[in-house]
Amino acid sequence: MKPETSKRRRSRIELGYYKSGDGYSRFRSALCGLAIAGVAAWTGYACLAGGDRSSGILREPSLLASKGTLAKPHAMWDSQCSACHRPFSPISTSLGSERCKSCHAGPAHHANERKADTPACAECHKDHQGRDASLTAMQDVMCTRCHAQLDQHAETAGQALAIAPAVTRFDLAHHPEFPTLAEETRPAAGRVKFNHRRHLAAGMPAEQGGAVLTYGDLPESVRSRYGFTPGEKLDAPVHLACASCHQLDPAPPAQRGHGDYMAPIAYESHCSACHPLALTEQKAIRHGLPAAEVLADVREYYSAQAALADPDLLRKPLPPARIPSQPGLQDSEAYSAAIDARVLSSARRLFGAGESPDLRSDAGRGGCVECHRLKPGSGEIVSIGSLAGIAVEPVAMRPIWFAKARFAHSAHRAIECSDCHAAAWESRSSGDLNLLPGIATCASCHAPAATFSRKGKAGALCVECHRYHDGDHPLAGEGAPARDAIRRFSVQSFAEGGAPAK
Amino acid sequence: MLIWDRENWPRHRPWCIGAAVVTLLAIAWYLAYGFRLGEWTWPGGASPPGLAYGIFGGAIILFEMLLWPRKSLWRGRRLGRTVLWMTAHLWLGLVTLPILLLHGGFHFNPAASPLAAVLMILLIGVVASGVFGTILQNIIPRLMMENVPAETIHSQIGNVLEQYQDEALRLVNAVCGVEPAAAEPEAGKRLLVTAGSAGRVGDVRGRFVQAGFEPEVVAGADPLLAFHAEHIEPYLNARRGAGLSLASRTAAQGLFAALKTRLPNEAHAVADRLAELCDQRRQFDLQRRLHAVLHSWLAVHVSASVALTLLMIVHAVLALKYS
Secondary structure (H helix, E strand, O other): OOOOOHHHHHHOOOOOHHHOOOHHHHHHHHHHHHHHHHHHHHHHHHHHOOOOOOOOOOOOHHHOOOOOOOOHHHHHHOOOHHHOOEOOEOOOOOOHHHOHHHOOOOOOOOOOEOHHHOOOHHHHOOOOOOOOOOOOOOOOHHHHHHHOOHHHHEOOOOOOOOOOOOOOOOOOOOOOOOOOOOHHHOOOOOOOOOOHHHHHOOOOOOOOOOOOOEHHHOOHHHHHHHOOOOOOOOOOEOOOOHHHOOOEOOOOHHHOOOOOOEOOOOHHHHHOOOOOOEOOOOOEOOOOOOHHHHHHHHHHHHHHHHHHHOHHHHHOOOOOOOOOOOOOHHHHHHHHHHHHHHHHHHHHHHHHOOOOOOOOEOOEOOOHHHOOOEOOOOOOOOOOHHHHHOOEOOOOOOOOOOOOOOOOOHHHOOOOHHHHOHHHHOOOOOOOHHHOOOHHHHHOOEOOOOOOOOOOOEOOOHHHOOOOOOOOOOOOOOOOOOOOOOOOOOHHHHHOOOOOOO | OOOOOOOOHHHHHHHHHHHHHHHHHHHHHHHHHHOOOOOOOOOOOOOHHHHHHHHHHHHHHHHHHOHHHHHHOOOOOOOOOHHHHHHHHHHHHHHHHHHHHHHHOOOOOOOOOHHHHHHHHHHHHHHHHHHHHHHHHHHHHHHHHHHOOOOOOHHHHHHHHHHHHHHHHHHHHHHHOOOHHHHOOOOOOOOOOOOOOEEEEOOEEEEOOOOOOOOOOOOOOHHHHHHHHHHHHHHHHOOOOOOOOOOOHHHHHHHHHHHHHOOOHHHHHHHHHHHHHHHHHHHHHHHHHHHHHHHHHHHHHHHHHHHHHHHHHHHHHHHHHOO
């Protein structure tokens, strides 16, 4: 038989065979239809599920558009993109930041910050990182991109910079010493005379020797606060600890975090037990009064004592000028002179004796000048007339020393005080600013990962201690007027991320 | 679209080099942007490189999808050479994978963003199926050419087999002296005297008449009838030839050799022709299997591409709206 030719083979093929698809093309078309239907169903569900069609809000955009769940503060708007996003306006631009500013004032960093370098909110605060993500924790690069060369980012070129012009990371080589310790920026120390070394020694003896303070010398009500334990002998020396005077402040200044800082030292709470300011056994000087009021109080006391000693004294006239012929004037003058002498003596003890070598004199312990300084020009106390110039210098102790950095004692409460304030045990003057830790102390734990191994090292990001907004009050706590100009919303408007209440 | 072929590789080489260069440049820009502040920060989809890659990748996807209307709707119009289209389709499709992975930041977590995860998975599925298909396209056609010399158009296999059935029956009836009327065709089937499909030449419609021979009756060829009824007809008529007696070439050779011993010499030519028809049936079976392998991946590739394109549009609109 002849083999089948190609012509013969071709003749078996139907013309127009290509017009109808085979099973594979039909299956393919069916799958494509299924894909289209699936996409339409998913998109439709995302747009319409549980939504308010009239408002046009995508109630379930997280099925389509979300890059991830929002952090807890913003979680209630997880399904409302429009609460934060302006349609077709990138959020990482200044225009896109408008929605953020409906709730957050976001004060400027510094007045001299170059406008072109001012980032949009979303450039630093990146949400969609999950429920437990922090909106304020960010990499150092967001800060160092300006602070690495700060002079190039100042609006006014050449203006002297108050802080280091180049900061790139938290270590001794790339971050300046704290302003409280650096020579050129060291602030004035508080004007109070205090010897930490002596107060931390058992019994608090004077350096040149002297009596030791025992628990028997303290009022019973305060003994336990200064370390007295039941069963201990009253003649045991008083041994102070840091916590005897320094307690965490539950109501901190400038509305910073609770427990972050130590409460200010108050004479009545922390000093009066050992330094009673007793003029006599019956008379104590009130702490905190101006010198003139103290002296007036003293004069009043002694005048009262004179009147008590001689009740007729009050019935004797006191003419404005001395009349030699009038009887009884000599007694009045004698009483006046005696009172003046007493006042002068008290003034010398309170304001003029300097540091008393013996804290436990019969009349009290040291007077005002034991801890305070007199203002310049107060002069020597030589007569009653010279008392008019006596004035005590205000203490001016800073409640917070690191004004531009945040520190939480509560977070460090597991650390011994001496590990950071080692100098206190040798400090003889409150003017010793080395009582505060320097950067080396902090960097021993708060070190960048590249410097030390990660194991056991604390965070060293810029935001660990610093904040960006409101450069003049960078660490004002929540609710502080300097931090946020809070706007008020109705509940419904807030839930929808809408406009403030009128 | 042979790639691993000395003749075709020169055409693919510039595309391959271009794709590699584009990929490396994209990676370089991505890394440079991520380290621009000194520390690594992942460039998002809205960052300059992310946005550029998204636009570029999306444009490529739209171009890739144009292959569909070009083939289905614009058939007959010359819109560039098919080889050029396919080469571009291949290499630009490969480039989309790294480009769009960079654009998406390698987001695969469906809990974080279902749409991004689905897009990534679809992209990988499309590219992977395309690569798989390309590999098949480079292997299977050669196999078919070597093992299926009687290859016909796949959709016409059934039609051709019907004609083979008719021819076999006609041959057997002619040799054995069976009247053609005994095999009166049913309504809708072709007449035994023709062996061609419906055709048209100008205004004339008809069927092409086979230019073959009409065998004469051969005495003693009755075993052919039984053999045809027992082996040939079931085999040619079966939807799937596997498992039948003539499915194996070796077995078929044995059966036909045994048949010939029982036939007079004048009938051997008819037996050979019948063996040839069965052999073509075997080739058609192989062709069907190879065709299935060669084209089944396309269903995944096309449907995933459609889903990818539609979701890409949804993503682009939403991303621009809520960037």
